[in-house]
Amino acid sequence: MRVFNILLISILSSLLITGCKDGDKYYADIVRTDYGIPHIKANSWKNAGFGLGYAYAEDNFCVLMKAVVRANGQSVRFLGEEGSLADDIVFTYYNTDAVMQREGIESQPKHVRRLLRGYTAGLNRYLKDTGVENLAGGEEGCRDAEWVRELRVVDIVKVLHNKALRSSTQSLTPLIAGVEPPSSQSAQRVNPDAVRALSAISPQDIAANMGLPKDSQIGSNAYAIGANASQNNSGLLLGNPHFPWTGEDRFYMFHLDMGDKYNVMGAGLHGFPVVNVGFNNDIAWTHTVSTGSRFTLYELTLNPDNPFQYLYDDEYRDIEKVTVNVEMPGAGDGVVTRPYDLYLTHFGPVINLAGVDESLGGWPTPFGTLVVLKDANMMNFRTLSQWIEMGQANSMDAFKESLARLGLPWVNTIAASRGGDAFYGDISVIPNVSQQKLGSCVRGQLAMLLTEAAAPTLDGSDSECEWDSDEGAPRGVFGFESLPQLSTRDYVANANDSYWLSNPGQLLEGFSPLIGEERIAQALRTRQTFIQAQQRIAAADDLGAAGFNTGNMRTIMFDNRNLAAELVLDDLVAVCKAVTDWSLLTVNTAQAAQACDVLGQWDGFFNLESIGPHIFTEFWLRAEQLPDLWAVPFDAAAPLTTPNTLNTGTAGIAIVQALAAGIDALVAADIPMDRPWGQLQYSDRNGERIPIAGGRSSFMFSVTSSDLILGEGYTSIEDGNSYIQVVSWDDHCPDAYGNLTYSQSTDPASPHYADLTRLYSQNGWIDMPYCDEAIEAATISKKRVRE
Incomplete structure (x- = not known):
């Protein structure tokens, strides 16, 4: 028996060495269908990760490699002007290998660890097969870059951690890294002059300077249609995330098929080894960025005899200084390490408000206090398990049960099912601060100003102002039952x-202000979203019989309708034509008169052939800032139709001035008044100008955000429509259509660098091949990858 045991141990040791043990040998089949969509067929989580990692790397390896550099705090060293010293300082501290290994890897379920290992192995296999000298070139390439290296599992976890912090710490790094401590231990006194000056500070300016992403950068539209509002008694979903068109915060389309374990098609953000937005045989879901807060601030009362201590209940606690060493370029090709200090409390890091408004900065603030950040997503490593379980759900009940994990960092969830259920929920990570606690713990002028402008700011001296916890939920965040949600058979x-407005007939009220505001005016894009739905249900939109199907939903998506124009265009043209002397408003009098004529003939849409969208865009950018733009104010009882009517009375002069200023901007940019929209807004791909329809998120449903460029037009597309999907069910396979506006690959040499962008330009859709027969019919290549 002893000899047998020795032999068994020898065999097991040999298996470990040769790599036959789980985690060392991988294989998967990659079938690509039209437009380069990879379908990964695998028999295990590790092999699925391996196949997906390899397929993704073929298209976008350099994008993820650059994200790894940033997540490791090495952006200044390797990326130069593209880098951020503040990011490097903060993430050198927060993304340590030890913490990421312990919390991001070892704490995960076994199948998640295997998925991560396989995904990393697939990325590395591609790098080994290709060589750094043959990687992608172009603006987002990394060919021959010194910072390309073999990846570790912990690198991927760091990237995912940064994505979880997208609406909190990641955006606030300049405030965290910009802290300068006091020069002495002397008592700190309140500065009455500075305190008095606070009354002149605009909450809007504070919000704008906070550094958080703009709505258009991480926005979205979504419909989930139930059986009562569909034409086939099944559910139907439109997913239309608005995300950047460059960089790592983009989507990648793929299909991950492990049979009964997991079979999901859709898209994931770069670096995610599972689908974030997609569908399976029974459920389809999408996300929109929610209004919920991901962090709060705390205002600390300092020890008057020691500014490095803060009061907490009846005792003073020390503020801890932590020194992090950041790698920087040295002389020649050398590298130097420079120390930077962060200052920490039990809530989180001290921040310097000078980055928000100069008069608020300093240690202490003008009130003799300090402000610190507490981030609810800092230890949220539940995201992968969360999205995996969502993709495994085979009913709406199972889908909602998966959401109770509370791993979604900053998004609403909108879902539809084969059985005809529709669901909305802001089931995301939000600090558990009730209305009552917010009312009692926001104390003092600075806290009130910051709470109004940027983030809830609580009293850090009182333990009663700590976040609460719900039973069964992660510590300090609202539980599933405490979050707003609506299940319906309508939409x-x-x-x-x-x-608050998830369905006009079923308003959601009574939740914490940290989740969102209620009974307030809705953005024009939101209003258009619901107006379109109400008109479709009533068959009042020239799209045929009442109710939704995949055809009319796709038409609505690409309709390029502009609600702002519907509300104000006639009055604007009348005001414009009533001007008898443009020389009082602009030197460009001839162009102003022509602009009036163009607006008078404009169809009100942002289609490629439309003439006039650029004039209206420049007008609206200025007019929407006017405090008295609307003659009819908002009415909470009529959220879809108010406010309305251009205020041509008291705001008449300001409206004409806004139009004149917009015309001046176009003339200064050398843009004619009568140029079609498709010649002004386009994406340049290898010298090919691909016209792009749609407009800004502040005034329409189909979103493309781009800046005006001298002599060119709106050619710098920053963000907007990204991965779009329309999904329903009418037989054993999902009836699904999709597109990825900026295409699959960032490699200019790839055949999939611009093909989907051309299709999108033509309002085209992919008939998404989910079942085996559809995949076979659309196949353009097959390969098996091994390690």
Whole structure:
């Protein structure tokens, strides 16, 4: 028996060495269908990760490699002007290998660890097969870059951690890294002059300077249609996330098929080894960025005899200084390490408000206090398990049960099912601060100003102001039952306004202000979202019989309708034509008169052939800032139709001035008044100008955000429509259509660098091949990859 045991141990040791043990040998089949969509067929989580990692790397390896550099705090060293010293300082501290290994890997379920290992192995296999000298070139390439290296599992976890912090710490790094401590231990006194000056500070300016992403950068539209509002008695979903068109915060389309374990098609953000937005045989879901807060601030009362201590209940606690060493370029090709200090409390890091407004900065603030950040997503490593379980759900009940994990960092969820259910919920990570606690713990002028402008700011001296916890939920965040949600057989929708209006007939009220505001005016995009739905249900939109199907939903998506124009265009043209002397408003009098004529003939849409969208865009950018733009104010009882009517009375002069200023901007940019929109807004791909329809998120449903460029037009597309999907069910396979506006690959040499962008330009869709027969019919290549 002893000899047998020795032999068994020898065999097991040999298996470990040769790599036959789980985690060392991988294989998967990659079938690509039209437009380069990879379908990964695998028999295990590790092999599925391996196949997906390899397929993704073929298209976008350099994008993820650059994200790894940033997540490791090495952006200044390797990326130069593209880098951020503040990011490097903060993430050198927060993304340590030890913490990421312990919390991001070892704490995960076994199948998640295997998925991560396989995904990393697939990335590395591609790098080994290709060589750094043959990687992608172009603006997002990394050919021959010194910072390309073999990846570790912990690198991927760091990237995912940064994505979880997208609406909190990741955006606030300049405030965290910019802290300068006091020069002495002397008592700190309140500065009455500075305190008096606070009354002149605009909450809007504070919000704008906070550094958080703009709505258009992480916005979205979504419909989930139930059986009562569909034409086939099944559910139907439109997913339309608005995300950047460059960089790592983009989507990648793929299909991950492990049979009964997991079979999901859709898209994931770069670096995610599972689908974030997609569908399976029974459920389809999408996300929109929610209005919920991901962090709060705390205002600390300092020890008057020691500014490095703060009061907490009846005792003073020390503020801890932590020194982090950041790698920087040295002389020649050398590298130097420079120390930077962060200052920490039990809540989180001290921040310097000078980055928000100069008069608020300093240690202490003008009130003799300090402000610190507490981030609810800092230890949220539940995201992968969360999205895996969502993709495994085979009913709406199972899908909602998966959401109770509370791993979604900053998004609403909108879902539809084969059985005809529709669901909306802001089931995401939000600090557990009730209305009552917010009312009692926001104390003092600075806290009130910051709470109004940027983030809830609580009293850090009182333990009663700590976040609460719900039973069964992660510590300090609202539990599933405490969050707004609506299940229906009718429909739900969201376009980045709060949960309050998820269905006009079933308003959601009574939740914490940290989740969102209620009974407030909705953005025009939100109003258009619901107006379109109400008109479709009533068959009042020239799209045929009442109710939704995949055809009319796709038409609505690419309709390029502009609600702002519907509300104000006639009055604007009348005001414009009533001007008898443009020389009082602009030197460009001839162009102003021509602009009036163009607006008078404009169809009100942002289609490629439309003439006039650029004039209206420049007008609206200025007019929407006017405090008295509307003659009819908002009425909470009529959220879809108010406010309305251009205020041509008291705001008449300001409206004409806004139009004149917009015309001046176009003339200065050398843009004619009568140029079609498709010649002004386009994406340049290898010298090919691909016209792009749609407009800004502040005034329409189909979103493309781009800046005006001298002599060119709106050619710098920053963000907007990204991965779009329309999904329903009418037989054993999902009836699904999709597109990825900026295409699959960032490699200019790839055949999939611009093909989907051309299709999108033509309002085209992919008939998404989910079942085996559809995949076979659309196949353009097959390969088996091994390690």
